[in-house]
Each structure stands twice: as C-alpha cells, then as structure tokens.
Amino acid sequence: MMSAVILLHADDNVVVCRRTVAVGERIAIEGSEDIIARNNVEIGHKLARFALPRFSKVIKYGAPIGSMTETAEPGDWVHLHNMKSDYMSAHTRAVTGDDQ
Amino acid sequence: MIASGFLRNDGRKGIRNVLIVTYLVECAHHVARRIVELSGDSQVHLVGFPGCYPNDYALRMMKALATHPNVGGVLLLSLGCEGFNREDLAKHVAASGRAVETVVIQQSGGTRSAIEHGVAAARRIKTQMDEAVVRTPFDFSDLVVGTICGGSDGTSGITANPAVGRAFDRLVTAGATCIFEETGEMIGCEGPMGDRAMSPEIATAIRASIAKAESYYLAMGFGSFAPGNAEGGLSSQEEKSAGAYVKSGHMPIAGVIKPAELPQSPGLYLLDIVPDGAPKFGFPNISDNAEIVELMACGAHLTLFTTGRGSVVGSAIAPVIKVTGNPDTFRRMSEDMDINAGRVLEGLADLDQVADEIVALIKTTAEGTETKSEELGHREFILTYKTFDQAGPSCLPRAAQPH
Numbered sequence: 001m002m003s004a005v006i007l008l009h010a011d012d013n014v015v016v017c018r019r020t021v022a023v024g025e026r027i028a029i030e031g032s033e034d035i036i037a038r039n040n041v042e043i044g045h046k047l048a049r050f051a052l053p054r055f056s057k058v059i060k061y062g063a064p065i066g067s068m069t070e071t072a073e074p075g076d077w078v079h080l081h082n083m084k085s086d087y088m089s090a091h092t093r094a095v096t097g098d099d100q
Numbered sequence: 101m102i103a104s105g106f107l108r109n110d111g112r113k114g115i116r117n118v119l120i121v122t123y124l125v126e127c128a129h130h131v132a133r134r135i136v137e138l139s140g141d142s143q144v145h146l147v148g149f150p151g152c153y154p155n156d157y158a159l160r161m162m163k164a165l166a167t168h169p170n171v172g173g174v175l176l177l178s179l180g181c182e183g184f185n186r187e188d189l190a191k192h193v194a195a196s197g198r199a200v201e202t203v204v205i206q207q208s209g210g211t212r213s214a215i216e217h218g219v220a221a222a223r224r225i226k227t228q229m230d231e232a233v234v235r236t237p238f239d240f241s242d243l244v245v246g247t248i249c250g251g252s253d254g255t256s257g258i259t260a261n262p263a264v265g266r267a268f269d270r271l272v273t274a275g276a277t278c279i280f281e282e283t284g285e286m287i288g289c290e291g292p293m294g295d296r297a298m299s300p301e302i303a304t305a306i307r308a309s310i311a312k313a314e315s316y317y318l319a320m321g322f323g324s325f326a327p328g329n330a331e332g333g334l335s336s337q338e339e340k341s342a343g344a345y346v347k348s349g350h351m352p353i354a355g356v357i358k359p360a361e362l363p364q365s366p367g368l369y370l371l372d373i374v375p376d377g378a379p380k381f382g383f384p385n386i387s388d389n390a391e392i393v394e395l396m397a398c399g400a401h402l403t404l405f406t407t408g409r410g411s412v413v414g415s416a417i418a419p420v421i422k423v424t425g426n427p428d429t430f431r432r433m434s435e436d437m438d439i440n441a442g443r444v445l446e447g448l449a450d451l452d453q454v455a456d457e458i459v460a461l462i463k464t465t466a467e468g469t470e471t472k473s474e475e476l477g478h479r480e481f482i483l484t485y486k487t488f489d490q491a492g493p494s495c496l497p498r499a500a501q502p503h
Binding site: 002006008016017019042043044045046058060061063064065066078079080083084085086087088 | 253258288314323330
C-alpha cells in the first residue's frame with residue numbers, strides 16, 4: 001500500500017501527508033523508521049520524522065524552511081504552533097497576540 | 101504548427117482576437133462595463149485603470165496590453181478630466197495597425213449617450229477587426245506562456261508546481277518563451293536560482309531582484325503568505341518559496357524582465373514584479389490577477405495557474421489554465437479546474453504524465469478551445485499604481501544576447 005506520507009528529500013526531518021492522517025496511525029516512511037502520528041493532520045501538512053529540538057532547522061526539499069520554536073517528537077504535527085520563518089512573519093486570520 | 105494564429109503587424113501572433121473596452125479612470129467604469137454587457141460577445145473584454153492620477157507604469161502597461169497579440173481592437177472610455185494620457189495610448193494603438201476609438205463621456209453628453217456612442221464604436225471596431233483578420237500558422241516559437249500560483253497549500257509544491265516546471269522544460273526545449281514571476285515568492289531560493297543564470301550578469305540581476313523583494317516585503321510588514329497558505333499546511337515564506345520556485349523547471353534562465361518588457365528571444369525568464377525605489381504604493385501585487393496582467397503585458401498568450409486551496413479566476417485578454425495539486429480540491433471544485441495534478445499524490449499519475457497533459461491542453465487552448473475559466477465567463481483584470489526604473493538598452497545586460 002502507498003505510504004500516507006512523502007519524504008521529499010533524504011535530508012528532510014519532516015514528511016508531507018498525501019492524505020489526512022489520524023492520531024495513533026502507524027506511518028511507514030521509505031528508507032526510514034516508522035513513526036506514529038501524534039495528531040490528526042490534514043493533506044499537505046507536515047509530520048516530524050525525528051525528534052526536533054527547539055531552535056533546530058526544519059528541513060524540507062533538502063533545504064531549511066524555518067526554525068523550531070518548540071520541541072517536537074517524531075510523529076508530531078509541525079506547523080506555525082511550533083516553528084517559524086527565518087525570513088519574515090506569516091499573517092493568519094486568527095488574532096494570536098504577540099508571538100515574538 | 102500547433103494552431104492557427106492571428107497575425108499582427110508587428111509579426112507577433114495571437115491565439116484569440118479580442119476587442120478590449122478600456123476605462124481610463126474608475127469614473128468611466130460603469131459606462132465601459134455596460135458597453136461590454138450590451139455587446140453580448142464573449143470576445144469583448146473589460147479592462148481598465150481606476151486611478152485619476154497619471155502613472156508611467158500604468159501607461160506602459162496599457163500600451164503593452166492594448167497591443168497584446170490576442171487583442172485585435174481597442175475602445176477607450178475616458179471621463180474626460182482624468183490624468184491618463186488617452187491621446188498617447190490611442191496613438192500607440194493606431195500605430196500598431198489596430199482599430200481604436202475613444203469615447204469621452206463629458207463630451208458625449210452623459211451616461212446614456214456615452215453608452216450609445218460606445219456600443220456603436222464597438223460595432224465599428226469589430227467590423228474592422230473581422231476585415232483585418234489574417235490567420236497564420238502558430239508554432240511553439242510564437243508562444244509565450246506565463247505561470248503563477250494562487251491559493252497554494254502543502255500539495256502545490258510537490259504536485260502542480262513541479263508538473264508545470266516539467267511542462268516549462270518541454271516548452272522551452274520546443275522553442276517557446278516561458279515566464280515565471282513573483283520574486284517575493286522566491287525569497288530563500290536566490291542561491292540555486294542564480295546558479296541557473298545564463299551569464300554572471302543575469303545571476304547578479306536575479307539575486308538583486310530577490311534582495312529587493314525581501315526588503316520591500318519587510319517594509320510592508322508581511323511576506324506573500326496568506327492565511328489559506330497556513331491552513332493548507334505551509335508554515336513559512338521560505339517553505340512556500342521552495343514550492344513556488346519549482347514552477348520554473350530546470351532550464352537555464354535567459355534573463356530578468358520587468359512588467360511590460362517583451363523577452364527578446366525565446367527561453368526562460370524571471371519577471372521582477374517588485375517596484376523599484378522606496379516602497380510607495382503598497383503591496384507589489386495585491387492579488388493574483390495583478391500578476392496575470394503583468395505576465396500578459398510581457399506578451400504571455402496564456403497563463404498556467406497552479407492552486408492547492410482552489411482558485412476560480414480567469415483573465416481578460418489571455419486564457420488561464422488552472423492546475424490543482426490537491427486531489428480533494430479537484431473533487432470539490434472540478435468545474436473550475438482544467439488539470440488534476442493531485443493524482444500524483446494518489447499514485448494515479450506521475451509528474452511527467454501531468455506535464456504532457458498540460459502541454460497538450462496548451463495546444464488545444466491555442467487552437468481556440470475555451471479553458472474552464474473562459475467557459476465560466478471569468479474575465480478578471482486589475483491594474484494599480486507602481487513605480488519602476490525604466491530599463492533601456494544601456495541598463496542591460498539583464499538578458500543574454502540573442503545568438
């Protein structure tokens with residue numbers, strides 16, 4: 001069966017969901033250890049492939065796409081709640097207060 | 101030959117033969133729109149510029165659009181007192197061999213009579229356009245294709261965008277001209293992009309254009325990153341950039357152009373859409389159609405529009421082909437999507453198959469088949485204020501010398 005995620009580059013520490021993934025789901029990654037999804041995650045969103053310490057770079061397409069602001073475990077959803085751009089802030093609809 | 105084109109006096113060829121009704125200030129918008137509605141003709145399109153203050157960029161853009169190869173005739177709608185140089189624009193259009201007339205509302209006696217005069221003028225222009233039609237073989241070497249992304253999500257950068265990149269590779273190899281843009285969506289990609297330049301001067305121009313975009317967007321306070329991008333799984337500007345950049349494919353970059361500049365030889369070009377100088381009139385491009393309009397002003401006959409969340413827009417003047425990377429979006433909005441690149445995620449197609457499908461659809465669109473957005477009547481258009489340093493031959497080289 002096709003994996004629920006795509007590993008875009010061998011150096012990546014996140015994988016991208018091909019479909020919506022449910023919490024507790026065991027996810028096979030080609031050439032890598034399985035992870036267990038720790039959140040319900042939608043198509044196109046990212047899961048941590050490894051434990052990601054705070055301040056570490058998030059690697060996707062083999063390139064840095066930002067830095068962790070919180071620690072993530074393997075299988076954690078990686079998004080605005082635990083990472084941020086190294087270039088400029090993102091704007092969202094919800095008022096989240098000062099995220100500096 | 102991929103289609104039968106419309107030959108223009110400057111040697112360029114169109115894939116449509118459109119009459120544009122152009123309002124030169126918002127005050128003339130209603131009259132222009134009524135003239136388009138009353139024509140009942142899908143090849144009469146409404147375009148315009150809302151501002152009363154003159155702007156060199158807007159005049160250059162309108163000159164480029166009114167002499168776009170898909171345009172066969174032009175009707176200008178002026179209130180009468182606005183700053184837009186209607187005489188200069190009309191003269192430019194007439195010199196291109198196209199039929200052009202101007203209706204000045206203040207001289208016509210008001211709304212009703214201006215509409216009447218405009219409807220009659222549109223009819224005359226249409227007749228002249230029909231008499232002037234010269235059909236001619238249209239090849240890939242005549243074709244200019246632009247690409248943009250809108251409503252990107254986490255699928256765009258792994259399905260629709262790389263598929264368009266592979267389509268661009270095929271088109272450039274076949275001798276076409278391809279343009280990618282939104283330097284603000286390439287922030288973080290300047291290193292690898294510079295390495296693809298055809299010359300060191302072009303590499304410098306590419307990196308300078310991205311540095312300009314970064315400082316401009318920082319001054320605006322936001323990157324080119326919308327709430328829907330985050331809802332779709334993108335977490336940062338540079339993540340969006342990496343996904344957007346792959347639309348450009350793998351071919352060498354032949355030059356950096358600015359809005360309303362025409363590429364001088366076939367190949368792959370980066371369109372620098374960020375204004376020059378200190379930030380002045382707000383965000384570089386306030387919505388996707390502003391980018392499509394700039395691609396058209398650089399000669400694009402059609403635009404490949406990739407979307408993850410799902411966009412519905414088309415464009416006046418040049419057809420838009422929509423490619424979605426998200427299979428759920430395709431199912432939800434299939435009436436608006438021309439190509440489903442989301443099949444790649446489901447293991448039902450690979451990127452090369454989707455790229456072949458895109459090239460095949462470009463051919464049938466060039467032959468005259470309507471895209472989804474054309475069928476649905478989408479004719480969006482937006483043009484606002486900007487400032488660019490005018491590029492002249494002395495300012496080059498931003499492009500490779502033609503062989």
